[in-house]
Amino acid sequence: MRNGTKTKKRIDRTALKLFAEKGVRETTIRDIATAAGVAEGTLYRHYASKEELASDLFVENFTALGRELAKIQEQEANTRTKLLAIIRYFCAAYDKDATMINYLFITRHGYMQKLTARMPNPYLVFRRVIRDGMARGDIPKQDPDVAASMVLGIILQVIDTRILGRRIRQRISDLADTLTAACLRVLNA
Amino acid sequence: MRNGTKTKKRIDRTALKLFAEKGVRETTIRDIATAAGVAEGTLYRHYASKEELASDLFVENFTALGRELAKIQEQEANTRTKLLAIIRYFCAAYDKDATMINYLFITRHGYMQKLTARMPNPYLVFRRVIRDGMARGDIPKQDPDVAASMVLGIILQVIDTRILGRRIRQRISDLADTLTAACLRVLNA
């Protein structure tokens, strides 16, 4: 195979890892090229700039996650099971690929503007589930954005504390049910 | 002397603003100097390096916030009022100086290691209030770090959504009581 697909994959994966670990600005092209085992120039065959690489990685992974979460919530019948399913999926995704979730979390402010309203979006899946829950009477009426933010905050901050302070040592997946229960209480479901 | 203090204040304030807006790495010494109306060299009268400036700003503001929160929680008698007081204070602090809170939030991963266990620490104040609440029977027994993270996540993510998506438009202070109620439900208090 000399069509560059494999090289691109290697660059993507390496860049994601280094960006998540050190930040985009503090990762150099050389860092990526060396770690990926390619020449520096090779990066520019696949991306116009480091910024484009970082931005593409964000958009691709963010929307892929949104797409998965949307699919999963659709398969469930009520608010409780929907929420449980997406939180479990999210936690499992973190345990499987913490690097990627970290990258999304760290860079979200910088690349949010690259997203359009049409693109799948994890935040909007949570908001959707909550809105639908209110419509169907599973959850009392409340501001859906405040509610979605609180729910997401519960999950993300637990992850964040785990990274930062090493105070939480369990696998995030093992906390999924605890977190879901907390979220349901917050929503007064 | 008085002049030197004023210059330092201007540098600090300008740097905090630019760092919060664009990030430390993407803010140049020249950016700061120009915006603060001083020469580039002047910064090195007050800080040994850009890193030291960023680091000092983090540590000073983070510990100051921790100190204030600690003082406030001490003045309250039970878990509910303690929590309400610190959340109200935190929300008011955000409305008064969003730039500073943003800066702490954005840079927390980079400078956490500059903190020692002795220093006042907002996270630890929340954790303290929750532990004490459990000890005194106001809150059911649970992992204090998971609990503190969930509470903090609720607050921070609401702020974050407000910044990111412009979906939440109310002043954060106006949400303080809502957030506190949510936190108490999360804790099963």
Added chain:
Amino acid sequence: MRNGTKTKKRIDRTALKLFAEKGVRETTIRDIATAAGVAEGTLYRHYASKEELASDLFVENFTALGRELAKIQEQEANTRTKLLAIIRYFCAAYDKDATMINYLFITRHGYMQKLTARMPNPYLVFRRVIRDGMARGDIPKQDPDVAASMVLGIILQVIDTRILGRRIRQRISDLADTLTAACLRVLNA
């Protein structure tokens, strides 16, 4: 074989155009390959390097023009008609293929050294006509290089002004007789 010839022609023509428009250095192999509809590597089937391509284009077109001009002056009987014929031919050549003449004009300093004394040379044709005119008494004695330069300058600068400032709008061919008359006056013929 037929295919190879056609590819080379396409490369030559495309390169000439881009070189004339932007300059050799500012035209990339990729520019040429893309515009010619071939792969980058294909260029190296036909030329050892970009420099060789540029140099060959210069020498080929410069000598071809010199050859034609030489042939034309030979067919005329006296200085006046010789000059008229070569100036008319030159102007017609410009109107027919301005790109090529521009390329020669733009790159002349860089590739002059690739020419040998034996090669047909437009400048030397003008010089020849003038020398012969002096020998035969049609033109007063004068420095043949100064004279040839003045004559060439008259023609080239009119073209140049047309390109640069868009101040001259007529077809160059329509100016051929005017230019010839001016040249004859300059030469005191």
Added chain:
Amino acid sequence: MRNGTKTKKRIDRTALKLFAEKGVRETTIRDIATAAGVAEGTLYRHYASKEELASDLFVENFTALGRELAKIQEQEANTRTKLLAIIRYFCAAYDKDATMINYLFITRHGYMQKLTARMPNPYLVFRRVIRDGMARGDIPKQDPDVAASMVLGIILQVIDTRILGRRIRQRISDLADTLTAACLRVLNA
């Protein structure tokens, strides 16, 4: 003096020389910095980019030459003496600073667009003198742009031939009167 004026002068002069000798693209920042005896970064304190340096050098020298020529033609009374004076000045300028005139000649296509109609412009001085000459009856009516181009072409191509082929060896100043006489004949003055 630590105000950078001397450094800028040194950079300007060195860059002009190298640009005129090798072309802008083929001259590197390192070439200029080394030859000027400054660090590479120093260039960027005075110019935003190599392009800006090249462009500024063009505009400054082109307009300065235009300004001088305009002043000189004003001091003369009739077309003949005006033309003689500006051609003498131009030739003297070339002998004094061939590098600068060469630079203007070589780069004129690239930076013409940086000029505005208001700026002093050598070409327009020649055109002005010729138009005025026609108005006052010194020169027969003719297209002023064609006429100005022919006059300029006579001068420039003689210089060009001198540079290119080493066929003309006299100082250009020594040819000024010959060139002026030729120009007057071209104009039918």
Added chain:
DNA sequence: AATGAATGAGAATTCATTCAT
């Protein structure tokens, strides 16, 4: 203390050329 010109190490990027297919 303050200035801002100068530095130079390093970063991003370009692009002619090579080479496996």
Added chain:
DNA sequence: AATGAATGAATTCTCATTCAT
């Protein structure tokens, strides 16, 4: 012959820091 992914040396540019004033 043709392709186009990969290379890596060369180039432009950035910017934290130094230092003469």
